[in-house]
Amino acid sequence: MSFLTRTYPFKQSKHLLKDSSIFGFIIWVILYFLQPFEFCLYQGNKCFVAALFGLITFGCHATYAATILKYLHQTIKPWRIWHEGVAILGLIFIIAFGNFLLFSYLFHYTITFSLFLLFLNWTIIIGIFLTTLSIGMQYNRTLRERMEELLRNTTKEQEEVSITIHDTNVRGNDLSIAINDLLYMEAQKNNVSVCFLKEGNVVAVDIHTTLTHALEELKEFENIFQCHRSFAVNVNNITSARGNSNGYQLTLGNCTNIIPVSRRFVPKLKTYLT
Known part of the structure; x- marks a missing residue:
């Protein structure tokens, strides 16, 4: 129960028509290409009929999100995980009802409660896939927005800050660069x-030291984050992060190298993004 009462971590999507179009298109793809629920037995224009079901899904999703869901988000604060669950069930019910009416009209079936329950069951099966897709889209969108916000805030604060990484060789050369580079x-x-930026180009310089020693020198800067036993990154310059609780892959600036985040460092990475 404590999990259900937690605040839902994702914001309501602002891409209403885009999300509705994606869901409608997926319904068309599933019906036309996979032909589940004995749709393969239909002898008419399958592409057209599948498109109609996709259009109904688009309309139901867009209408529900723009009216009921928008109102609920405005009146219920904080929005919790169980609220999102109920809202998804409501959406599935609306989509099932709309497609049920279309189905009855197209195939001349008598509208009965038992037939609606059968159609609701089909919608729930497909809805599980669509819900998973929706959460994935929300997660990636939220992650990208938080990355951009983090980059704007901390980069501006550290515009005049320089760092020095000392070479432990007697005749070694220390490296001094702007922290944002x-x-x-x-x-x-x-x-x-x-690896850093020099006049807009990616440059790599070897310093005779250990990663532990370098991190100790830079410990006052919270945005220098050890993400792997062999890597530490400047979170200001993260441009994308892909993965899950088992590990992430980061890209930074215009560098083409992929930086791994090992599993034990994932919780710390998430603190930068929340």
Whole structure:
């Protein structure tokens, strides 16, 4: 029960027509290409009929989201996980009812409660897939928005800040750069490869030190984050993050290298994004 009463972590989507179009298109694809629920037995224009069901799904989703769901989000605060669950069930019911009426009209079936329950069962089966897709879209959209917000805020705060990574060799050269130019550091045997931006280009310099020592020197900067036993990144410059609780893959700035986030560092990464 405590899980259901937690605040729902994602905002209501502002891409109403786009999301509705995606769901409607998926319904058309499922019916036309997979032909479930004995749709394969229909001898008429399957493409047209599948498109009609997709159009009804589009209309029901758009209308529900623009009216009922919008009103609920405005009046219920905070929006909790169980609220989202009930809202999804309501959406499935509306879509099932709309497609049920279309089905009865097209195939001349008598409208009965038992037939509606059968249609509701079909909609729930497809709805599980659509709900999973919806949550995935919301997650990626929210992650991207939080990344952009994090980048704007911390980069501006540190515009004049420089950092120095010391070379432990007696005759080694220390590296001093603006913190906003730092992309990531990678441990390589007895050296640390520091990847940063120089005049807009990605440059890598090897410093004779350890990643632990370098992180100790930079411990006052919260945006320098160790994401793997061999990598540390500047979260200011993360441009994308893909993955799940088992691990992420990061890209930074205009660097083409993919930086791994190992499983034990994922909880810390999420603190930057919430």
